Structures are given as C-alpha cells and as structure tokens.
Amino acid sequence: MSTQNAHPTNKGLMAVFWLYVLIPLTWGVVNTLLQAMKLFG
Secondary structure (H helix, E strand, C coil): CCCCCCCCCCCCHHHHHHHHHHHHHHHHHHHHHHHHHHCCC
C-alpha cells in the first residue's frame, strides 16, 4: 500500500475510482427521479 503515490496518473486506477463514484451516484439520481415521477405523475 506504500506504492500508492508511485503512479498518481494511473488511468486504470482513476477509471475504477470514477466508476466507483459515478455508478452509485447515477443509481441514486435515477431512483430519485423515478420516485418523483410516481409522486407527481
């Protein structure tokens, strides 16, 4: 774990990080919109 700073521009690691962030975020937004459509539709 001490080699984390060895490759700060590792594109694979950045891609995994963004997927880890964006997938739950997207799921939450879609779920919120679906619930709002049920409420107002």
